[in-house]
Amino acid sequence: MAGDRLSEAKSTVEQGGKEALLRDVRASRLARVQAQLRAHDVPAILLYDPVNIRYATDTSNMQVWAGRNPARYIMVFADGRIIAWEFHSSEHVWDGLNLDVELRHALSWTFFNAGHEAERRAQVWAAEIIDVFRKHAAGDQRLAVDRLDPFGSACLEKQGITLLDGQALMETARLIKSPGELVLIGESLRTAETGIARMRRELRPGITENELWAHLHFENIRHGGEWIETRLLASGDRTNPWMHECSSRVLMDGDLLAFDTDMVGPHGYCSDISRTWLVGDGRPSDEQRALYEHAYAQVHYNMELLRPGMTFREFSEKAWKIPDPFVRNRYCCLAHGIGMVDEYPSIAHQVDWDSSGYDGLFEAGMTVCVESYIGAEGGKQGVKLEQQVVLTEQGCVSLTACGFETDWL
Structure with missing residues (x-):
């Protein structure tokens, strides 16, 4: 059970220290990637997404920049062998990792790096990729890839390589969290809570949204965090509709x-x-309190409902019914997976099921965010709430102690 695994991981930290925990997490994550390759009878996967590379190898190198500029990549084989093409003079990011890895120099063929030579460089890149792949793939021509620009795809396919959806394999690998991962998620959440507490202390009339948001960034970087994916902070009439970024x-x-x-x-x-x-x-106005009560009810009703063994469709069908005035401005999903970033699955509202819903099964060990946004169409304010949880055999267990405004209820 997820709760037992969390206790087990905490015990591991106490007995063996952080390095032992990190070794266990790295090994379990790589093993899950290998297991997905074997389950789909695929010999290897080529990874460019920095989050997938981090999951498989625990290496991090200019993550946001590398997300826009495909300048480092790895190939993981089903037997665990890793070939890594690292960015210029960055081999040191692999120091101290107990991995069976062969390091090579990355070749970037984006227009930024190659200009009008991009297609020719992509051909050189493809020749090396194919050589490495065929040495270890035992004649198999199928290669999973998480993301690849058109020149690269065309070059590989021209040489007889069949490209498969590697993102699906990686998202499935990342679905269930190991005991050690739950501990590391907890460390990230404690950092977020520290940043939120700092924001709360600085919250006052006269401060700008940008100034307030900077306090979360400060605590994240101070505690060794990496980046913040959005700028979703809004005040006053900018809270309706949702998705106004801070200003x-x-x-x-x-x-x-x-x-x-x-x-x-x-x-x-x-x-x-x-x-x-x-x-x-x-004190909040009656309207503000009513909006908050609805959002609080939605999050907690759906947390109480969610159980391992429930299908995504069943959850969507049984979820808290949004009152009509707030349906138009509903949040984009009822809940979504969470790990290194937002992950599979994304659970559609029942009203959206035909256009964007897909089915699957909730399992113990999944970490999930339960969402709510309540704001009337044409209204001047709204309430956004979200709770991060882990699924256990008994149901949802909150992973954060960050409080709600229960005195408004």
């Missing part, structure tokens, strides 16, 4: 202030917490 707007007494952390913290794990507060020392 130079000055907070005013009586405003609602809502945010969504989307924070990739220490060890590369995401902390995804949404809360809504009142600016100033007053």
Whole structure:
């Protein structure tokens, strides 16, 4: 059970220390990638997504930049062998890792790096990829890839390689969290909670949204975190509809202030917490309290409902029914997976099922974010709440102690 695994992992930290925990996490993550390759009878996967590379190898190198500029990549074989093409003079990021890895120099063929020579360089790149792959693939021509630009895909396919959906394999590998991962997720969440507490202390009329948001960034970086994926903090009439990113707007007494952390913290794990507060020392209005009560009810009803063994469709069908005035501005999903970043699955509202829903099964050991946004169409304010949980055999267990405004209820 997930709760037992968390206790086990904490015990491992106490007995063997952080390095032992990290070794266990690295080994279990790589093993899950290998297991997915074997389950789909695929000899290897080529990874460019920095999050997937981090999951498989625990290496991190300019993650946000590398997400836009495909300048480092790895190939993981089903037997665990890793070939890594590292960015210029960055081999040191692999120091201290107990991995069976062969390091090579990456060749980038983006227009930024290659200009009008991009297609020719892609051919050189493909020749090396194919050579490495065929040496170890025992005649198999199928290679899973998580992401690849058109020149690269065309070059590989021209040489007879069949490309498969590697992102699906990686998302499935990342689905169930090991005991050690739950501990590392907890460390990221404690960092987020420290940042949220700092924001709460600094919350006052006269501060700008940008100034307030900077306090979360400060604590994340101070504690060894990596980046924040969005700028979702809004106040006053910018809280409706949701998805306004923070600005130079000055907070005013009586405003609602809502945010969504989307924070990739220490060890590369995401902390995804949404809360809504009142600016100033007053009491929320009746309208603000009513909005909050609905959002709080949605999150907690759905947390109580969610169980391992439940299908995604069943959860969507049984989820808290959003009152009609708030349906139009509903959040984009009821819940979603969470790990190093937002992950599979994304659970559609029943009203959206035909257009964007897909089925699957909730399992113990999954970490999930349960979502709510309540704001009337044409309204002037709204409430955003989100809780990060782990699924156990008994149901949802909250992973964060960050409180709600229960005195508003």
